[in-house]
Every structure is written in structure tokens, then in C-alpha cells.
Amino acid sequence: MRDDTGTDDARVRVRPNPRGSRPRTKHRPEHADAVRAMVLGVDRGRYHLITDDGTPVVAIKARELGGGERGAVVVGDRVGVVGDVSGQEDTMARIVKVAARTSVLRRSSEDSDAAGTEKVIVANADQLLIVTSVADPEPRPRMVDRCLVAAYDAGMEPVLCLTKADLDDPGPFLERYAALEVPAVVTSVVDGRVQGLDAVRDRLTGRTSVLVGHSGVGKSTLVNALVPDAGRATGEVNAVTGRGRHTSSSAVALALPDGGWAIDTPGVRSFGLQHVGVADLLAAFDDLAAVAEECPRGCTHTEDAPDCALDEWVTAGGAGAAGEARLASFRRLLASRSTEPS
């Protein structure tokens, strides 16, 4: 169609439309027909989804979503897909929308990536299950502290899962987290069967939980006990990726039998915490945050911070008998942001 110049005079010329002056929506489908789905796994540009009616679909990301971290679509994301959403073999749908996230779990980049960059690994999870063995390998308190900070920063509730309680008493390690009131579940393996599973299931059912843990702590054992066909589910992703499960660092969401999701994170060894500010962590502790309003401007709330209101509050007994331990634990978490993960 020719542009209407409003005149028949052939000498009047229409200048080309300057770039971007057109209303883009006019030329872009509204995607009102997009099907809602959740991202279960991501592998080399292929997104493994499950639609709200339960159909597994493979999709690519529409270019309009943009690239880089800003346009990233991650496990747990709620998305809108168009195109072939039949789920048939060799079909490919297209992700055109990503819903606002309720939580964002980040980690430090891999060694091969640019140092210091943060990546979102999981969206919309509400719980972080920090799996640690009581022994073999020994628990790593600093790593656990860093996981706690990552959870609080992400807006997720942390839960400690102490495995291998058949090897040693989990009590002393759990004592370290008592003042923070971190919920804990304890498991063991006796005669080849995982004990303590019911408490873990109670914690996870109906929620979306990310499981993190160092190699050898028994995370796979736990996942396999919780999700009987987990091996098959992760195997399917493997069949697509051709990569071994243990060398892959991508997260995979597994449906729990009684509802909810367990998101396994093979290869996630550390969380980058450089982006976590004092206020971010403080926000997770209502009582401390309220008291800290009285702190001098710019207070770091560390032990050596002059006139930190948190000290006064504890000394005055405002936090009760456990107040001192709670403040000390909070400060330990604050400090863990800047120590090397180990």
C-alpha cells in the first residue's frame, strides 16, 4: 500500500518512516493465545517445558525476549508459548512471554565464564533444601552459611537437610543454626533404605524446592527416594543433551508424587554473593530489620560498628535469652558473603 501523502501532487515526497516511529504492537502478534507452561530444564537453547495441562513441550526462545542475562529464561520460569504445543516428537514451540518472578536464585559464574558475573539459575522457587552430610564428607559450615545467605537474598525459605545420620550425631552441627530458627530434617540410610523421608516429603510437598549440596553428601540418593522415576527424568534430559548428569550444571525440575517440585542442581557448588547487600540480608530478619532502623546512618551492623542499635537491643534483653546467639549468627552470615566458599 502506498503512503497517503494527503495530496495528489507528485512533487510532494514522503520521507521514509524514521526507525522506531511506528507503533510496534501494530505489527506484533499480541500472543493472547499463548499457552502457559513452566520451564523444567534448559539445554543449549532448548527449553523443556510442561504446559499447565501437563503436556511436555520443547521450545526455543523468541528473539523478541532479548539475549544476555536480561532475556534469560531459567528453570522454574512461568512462560507463555505459541506455535506447536502438541508435544509431539520433533515439534518445537516458541516462548514469547516470561511472567514476573516471585524469587530469583543466583550463583557465581563457572570458572570458564567471566569472573564475578552472576547468573540466575532458578526462578519462582520458594524453598532451598541445603543438603549436608553429618560425616563422609564432613559438613562445611561456611558453605552452608553462604547457602543460607543466597536463600534469604533470593526470597526463599532455607531448610537444612542433614544426611548420613547413621554415621554420626547431627546435633552439634544443627546447634549452629538453632538461633536462626532454620528448619531441619534428618535422614539416614539403614539396610539400603532411606530413613526420615516422611519429614522431608512433608517439607517439600506442594512447594517448589531447590536442592543444593556438595558431591557425595547423598543428594542423588535423596532425590531418587523422593522421585522414584528421577533417574528416568534426568535420563531423558541426558538423551537430549548427550551430557553426563554429573558434568551438567543445569538445574532440572522433577515433579514430586504428591505435588510440588524438587529442583535438582547437579554441579552447583557455590553461590556468588557479591551482589548481596546488608539490607538484602537484613530484610529476611523482621525483628533485626525493625531494630536496625534506629542505627546510625550507614551502619554496617557488624560487631565493630559503632553504636549499632542491634547491640543495644540485645544488651537490653529485647531479643530474649537467645538474642545474643541470634545476632551473632546474623553477623556470621553477613561476614560469610565475603569469605571464599569452601
Ligand SMILES: Nc1nc2c(ncn2[C@@H]2O[C@H](COP(=O)(O)OP(=O)(O)OP(=O)(O)O)[C@@H](O)[C@H]2O)c(=O)[nH]1
Ligand atoms: N551411610 C550413609 N551413606 C549414604 C547416605 N546417603 C547416601 N549415602 C552414600 O553416600 C554416597 C554418595 O551418595 P550420592 O547420593 O551419590 O551423593 P551425591 O550428593 O548425589 O553426590 P554426587 O553423586 O557426587 O553428586 C553413596 O555411596 C551413597 O550410598 C546415608 O544417609 N548414610
Ligand SMILES: [Zn+2]
Ligand atoms: Zn547497626
